[in-house]
Amino acid sequence: MRVAILSFALGVWLFQQLPALPPPRWLAGGALVAVGGFLLAWRLACRPGGRLVLCLAAALAGVLWAGWRAEWRLADVLPMQYEGVDVRLSGVVDGLPRRFERGVRFVLEVEKADAPVPRRVQLAWYAGRGEDAAPPLPRAGERWRFTVRLKRPHGSVNPHGFDYEAWLLARGLRATGYVRAAGDNRLLGADAGGVSAAIHRSRAAIGERFARVLGDAPQTGIVTALVTGEQHAIPSGQWEVFRRTGVTHLMVISGGHVSLVALLVGGLAALLWRHLPGLPLRVPTRRVAALAGLLAATGYALLAGMEVPVQRALIMLAVVVLALLRGREAAAGRVLALALLAVLLVDPWAVLAPGFWLSFLAVGIILLVLGGRLSTGPAWWAATRVQLAITLGLIPALLLLFQSFSLLSPLANALAIPLVSFVITPLALAAALVPVDALLHAAGWLAGMLLRGLEWLAVSPLGVWQQAAPPGWLVALGAGAAGWLLLPRGTPGRFAASLALVPLLAWSPPRPPPGGFVATVLDVGQGQAIHVQTATHDLLADAGPSYGATDAGERVVVPYLQARGVRRLDMLLVSHGDADHAGGAGSVLDGPGADLLLASLAPGHALEARGHPALRACALGERWMWDGVRFEVLHPRPGQRARRENDNACVLRIEAEGGTLLIPGDIERGAESELLARADGHLAGDVVVAPHHGSRTSSTPALVAAVGAREVIYSVGYRNPYRHPHAEVWARWAAAGTRGWRTDAQGAIEVRVDAAGVRLEAERERRARYWHGR
Incomplete structure (x- = not known):
């Protein structure tokens, strides 16, 4: 059964990788094949090949289940x-x-x-x-x-x-x-709204009371999240502390929290039941405790919002209780498999969430380390061994999903696990049930002390291992090696398995060859952010727009640079001070940072006020050579300040052996005329990022003819209020024989220039999924 469930899960995952939905008749035909496969597997149950047929049929069933659910959900569409x-x-x-x-x-x-x-x-x-x-x-x-x-x-x-x-x-x-x-x-x-709305109203009431009693203390969000599951109550800065110390799992309601509630309530129920005359003889105390624990865990899970880790824990607990009521022992591996099946039946898109993988992997690692083994040491050593195993076993998944893992995790968890699990969470839950503010103040004080300790640990520059996102085959190799290392002592090949982890930890993505470059026009909405990489250098031209409380630098650019293995930029070029180009620059400087900030800013701009030690005006005459690639600023003239801020934008030209790229920022007709007057044929290029996102105030016929590009890229937002790119501008470039690319429809656009020429690729085409555009 366990192998069949894993095969079903594999089928669900495979379907979610499809670039388009298969025709409905394929799903109908596949259903007939799956039924035939299960019947054949039943007939071959005791013969060679029976298990293989069962696995194939289960995998096909997973594909069909995910496909049927996708068809049904995508039919609910806005015309x-x-x-x-x-x-x-x-x-x-x-x-x-x-x-x-x-x-x-x-x-x-x-x-x-x-x-x-x-x-x-x-x-x-x-x-x-x-x-x-x-x-x-x-x-x-x-x-x-x-x-x-x-x-x-x-x-x-x-x-x-x-x-x-x-x-x-x-x-x-x-x-x-x-x-x-x-x-x-x-x-x-x-x-x-019925029962569901009543639950949510209770969650809201608890959150409001906690906020009223604890005020704006830094730990208020932590205490609230531990009871109601409202992760948005925790500020982003604290999430970074938890990530760096490896305790994020404690701040997200998961299996440990649900199990704790079940144990506490079940233990209390058992204590009371034993003291009721005659009742333990009619109904065994063990069954009463199990049912009480399950009911309490269900209530807590509903209060917490029923996320995937909570679902998994609750399903596992329900299977164990059901087996207990039937007088049977439930094998841990079978319980985990049934939980996996139940989660995917309810939500076949769960496989797309990092929490799904981390939740089931962590429990699997615990079962691998402790399953069927006798304890030979004190409880603290068993807990330490489990935490070390989880830290090691999750390394491949964490590098794939987040490109980092905490080196401080064992130490931080040794402090945080007992405090959060056995003190803070019970106090917070008690405060939610009983309106005694003293309980809440105690939970808040302890959470504040823990937060300060974690913040002290998090400042260590050596606390986090960070690298580029490794390829899938290397993650699979690392996962196998980590699993082998978790096997009992004496298992042969453990030293070889440790060596197999080295390629994963040493992975560095390939860079362009000398004389070539790769420019990625990121999909940041209505704005611009372009990463240019040569053999040994990295430049970011603009950092995308501000989104209000956050910005493209924090949400898009910094995670992208981290996944590409860029630890620090050699240069951040801010073409001008408008928010759609400079809005994310602060987050980039706070993140990887840049050795040089080259910018065209109005006096008093916020970036200028930051006081970057290597801030320099971006102006005509700036030129440099990186790894055989020539960079040159063509506009504005030194000291020039046009009346329109867009006309003060930097214009950058990048030239390599195989082709050129022109990045003209937001210049409009006036700056284009000035640029053409002194360019003397120097504007010609293969690829151009459309000036001012394709606005009708830019891309004059003279500029289009002077550039003569084969490819034009429009960095625009979906249904942006300016209607960029303008139809007239699109037609003008198209009439000149230039192929158009747009980030809102095609995602990030990668421009690769080397001795072989110029090649462009769109991320939505490279990573197409059936739900894109639906």
């Missing part, structure tokens, strides 16, 4: 003609709305609409122009009427980047949009 138009709808708020700067974000279960809209949509409600106060906070279970503008699911697609469209699909959110401030927006009723 294109209703994107960006006013739609009146009403529905019930689902889950906990979240405040952000000048607004609130929430999910609405649509009941009525004057257009064919999906059943579940994610909405943002912003404060109106000139309004200081945020809009009202809708609450779970409330019925509202809104006037909204919607769009189909869309997100940035970058190498090794977060797939927002997959995240929306897994949660059944088939459209996103915003509430029109001048629309018909009003509360229709405050008590709808």
